[in-house]
Amino acid sequence: MADRQDPIVGIDLGTTNSVVAIIVDGKPLVLDEAGEKLLPSVVGINPQGQLVTGVAARNQLAAFPDRTVASIKRQMGRMDPVALGDQTFTPPEISAMILRRLRDRASRAIGQPVNRAVITVPAFFDENQRQATREAAGLAGLTVERIINEPTAATLVYHAGSHDRKQIAVYDFGGGTFDVSIVRMEAGVIEVLSSRGDVHLGGDDLDQVLVNHVADQFQTEHGVDLRKNSQARYRLWLACEQAKRRLSTDETVEITEEFIAEKAGQPLHLTATVTREEFEELIEPFVARTIDSLDEALRESGLTIHQLDDLVLVGGSTRIPLVEARLREEFQREPSRAVDPDLAVALGAAVQAAMIDGRSAGPVLVDVTGHTLGIEACTEMTFAGPKMFFSPIIHRNTPLPARYEQAYSTLYDDQDAVDIHVLQGERPEVHRNQSIGKFRLELETGSGDRNKVVVRFDLTLDGILKVSATQSATGLSQVLTIQNALSQFQADDRDRAESRLKTMFDDSVEFLDEDDGPFSNEWQAEDSDGKDALSTADHASAEVRFPEAVAILKKADSLRASVEGQDAEDLELLCENLKQAMTLDDPAAVASLIAELDDLLFYVR
Numbered sequence: 313m314a315d316r317q318d319p320i321v322g323i324d325l326g327t328t329n330s331v332v333a334i335i336v337d338g339k340p341l342v343l344d345e346a347g348e349k350l351l352p353s354v355v356g357i358n359p360q361g362q363l364v365t366g367v368a369a370r371n372q373l374a375a376f377p378d379r380t381v382a383s384i385k386r387q388m389g390r391m392d393p394v395a396l397g398d399q400t401f402t403p404p405e406i407s408a409m410i411l412r413r414l415r416d417r418a419s420r421a422i423g424q425p426v427n428r429a430v431i432t433v434p435a436f437f438d439e440n441q442r443q444a445t446r447e448a449a450g451l452a453g454l455t456v457e458r459i460i461n462e463p464t465a466a467t468l469v470y471h472a473g474s475h476d477r478k479q480i481a482v483y484d485f486g487g488g489t490f491d492v493s494i495v496r497m498e499a500g501v502i503e504v505l506s507s508r509g510d511v512h513l514g515g516d517d518l519d520q521v522l523v524n525h526v527a528d529q530f531q532t533e534h535g536v537d538l539r540k541n542s543q544a545r546y547r548l549w550l551a552c553e554q555a556k557r558r559l560s561t562d563e564t565v566e567i568t569e570e571f572i573a574e575k576a577g578q579p580l581h582l583t584a585t586v587t588r589e590e591f592e593e594l595i596e597p598f599v600a601r602t603i604d605s606l607d608e609a610l611r612e613s614g615l616t617i618h619q620l621d622d623l624v625l626v627g628g629s630t631r632i633p634l635v636e637a638r639l640r641e642e643f644q645r646e647p648s649r650a651v652d653p654d655l656a657v658a659l660g661a662a663v664q665a666a667m668i669d670g671r672s673a674g675p676v677l678v679d680v681t682g683h684t685l686g687i688e689a690c691t692e693m694t695f696a697g698p699k700m701f702f703s704p705i706i707h708r709n710t711p712l713p714a715r716y717e718q719a720y721s722t723l724y725d726d727q728d729a730v731d732i733h734v735l736q737g738e739r740p741e742v743h744r745n746q747s748i749g750k751f752r753l754e755l756e757t758g759s760g761d762r763n764k765v766v767v768r769f770d771l772t773l774d775g776i777l778k779v780s781a782t783q784s785a786t787g788l789s790q791v792l793t794i795q796n797a798l799s800q801f802q803a804d805d806r807d808r809a810e811s812r813l814k815t816m817f818d819d820s821v822e823f824l825d826e827d828d829g830p831f832s833n834e835w836q837a838e839d840s841d842g843k844d845a846l847s848t849a850d851h852a853s854a855e856v857r858f859p860e861a862v863a864i865l866k867k868a869d870s871l872r873a874s875v876e877g878q879d880a881e882d883l884e885l886l887c888e889n890l891k892q893a894m895t896l897d898d899p900a901a902v903a904s905l906i907a908e909l910d911d912l913l914f915y916v917r
């Protein structure tokens with residue numbers, strides 16, 4: 313079917329459903345299996361001990377909740393183990409199972425192996441979550457050609473073929489996430505002016521309030537809490553999700569589940585009636601939150617709602633009449649249903665894939681960064697010492713690729729090193745942002761003055777961040793490339809995950825080559841003016857200089873009692889070596905011992 317070797321597919325890896333699409337003869341096409349376009353994003357282990365994905369997995373949710381995982385997208389970016397039967401997996405491993413199924417579906421549909429993909433993520437996903445998505449794809453044997461934002465993908469479909477100037481809002485309310493983007497399209501260029509969202513707001517939350525409503529009524533009537541029993545809870549959730557969908561067209565629904573519980577040996581049946589009005593009252597606060605996000609996104613874009621040409625609805629939850637009504641009120645016009653709310657994102661990813669492949673001259677995409685990036689710096693000297701803050705360098709909503717620099721001065725005369733701590737987030741307090749990398753620049757001393765250091769950030773379209781720090785006077789420089797700094801897997805873990813997935817799929821999968829490691833260091837020169845002051849290496853104690861080491865030693869302490877045998881001996885040795893490396897002020901040894909300790913703690917937990 314496809315006209316190319318090594319085709320690139322577009323994948324919408326959704327919380328509830330996932331979709332794969334490709335461009336054929338210039339037209340985006342969703343690839344289905346037996347007519348099913350949506351693949352439920354659910355994985356499970358069936359009673360025969362085999363891996364099941366999609367509909368089969370969703371169907372066993374109620375019967376085997378302990379052997380089934382849904383909505384894993386909400387956990388992407390975290391490494392907390394997820395139980396699936398008698399094994400545990402990381403969120404990227406679970407997502408890899410869904411991606412692998414989509415890859416197989418696509419390979420079968422187009423009659424040739426599929427190894428490359430454009431994958432969409434919510435605009436509000438941070439680097440950690442994007443990296444987890446890349447790693448999931450790697451485990452599924454897919455090279456990620458580009459990660460694009462879901463609303464951007466939807467715009468590519470909405471805008472297809474048009475060259476008119478338009479400013480639109482893409483309001484995407486799915487199963488697990490919500491985001492809204494203000495987008496400008498002009499002369500074939502799509503520019504995301506601003507994006508706002510909530511990775512913890514979606515149709516799942518609406519299901520949950522309905523579950524609570526029905527379960528509370530049942531408890532009042534029968535004195536039994538259905539939420540306490542995992543099977544009853546899942547049956548109730550499935551029934552409420554169906555009821556929610558029916559309430560988009562019907563004014564009243566009946567929820568009936570026979571033999572859902574028992575009391576004193578007697579079976580209990582559930583029968584509940586929910587009206588649309590009751591449901592709307594329950595979900596109103598969630599819908600209000602989405603409208604607040606729309607207002608914020610508009611404010612950030614510098615546009616008013618009246619300057620929008622269209623408000624495009626994407627995601628299954630936009631079928632809810634209350635959502636449409638609130639948006640109509642806000643927009644004072646009819647929101648647009650020009651794109652298929654379930655398929656637009658995957659179709660847009662396919663359009664982008666074809667563009668990367670040089671196959672169609674579609675619109676050019678200008679994406680923005682979803683988070684502010686910067687470093688830790690001192691903006692104030694207090695009696696107690698330097699007060700550290702987050703100093704932004706690339707602000708949120710800056711179009712990509714972006715290159716910005718900021719100059720700082722050292723805190724002390726003749727300071728011989730500065731620590732560059734790279735952060736992502738929106739808060740002035742350092743600890744309320746996410747740490748995404750660290751390195752040290754040794755400075756040449758002797759002038760008796762404070763030194764100027766220029767910190768430059770280069771952020772690519774793929775979210776790869778290159779941070780350089782340069783001593784102005786000498787040109788001495790260090791560069792840190794953060795592409796893998798947020799790597800979810802240590803090399804050994806990834807090998808283990810790969811071979812485990814290979815076995816589970818009972819098929820050989822070709823995986824990506826190992827990267828060189830989290831950081832690549834090199835030397836280069838640059839110059840600029842002085843500004844804020846950087847933290848000093850000399851004047852801090854070992855604990856202050858190695859906060860991650862302190863944190864992991866604390867974690868080791870708290871887990872010590874539960875570790876036995878060889879693991880316990882290894883733990884003691886690693887802790888001792890780490891303390892020694894801190895005392896000797898050896899950052900390389902500290903970093904590698906932290907990694908080893910982290911590895912050990914992950915497995916003994």
Ligand code: AMP
Pocket residue numbers: 326327328329485486487488514515516553556557558560626627628629630631632653654
């Ligand atoms: P998506 O992530 O875009 O696939 O959206 C899936 C979400 O949309 C799930 O929470 C579904 O329950 C919800 N959904 C799908 N169809 C409807 C409908 N007709 N009415 C209300 N919610 C729906």
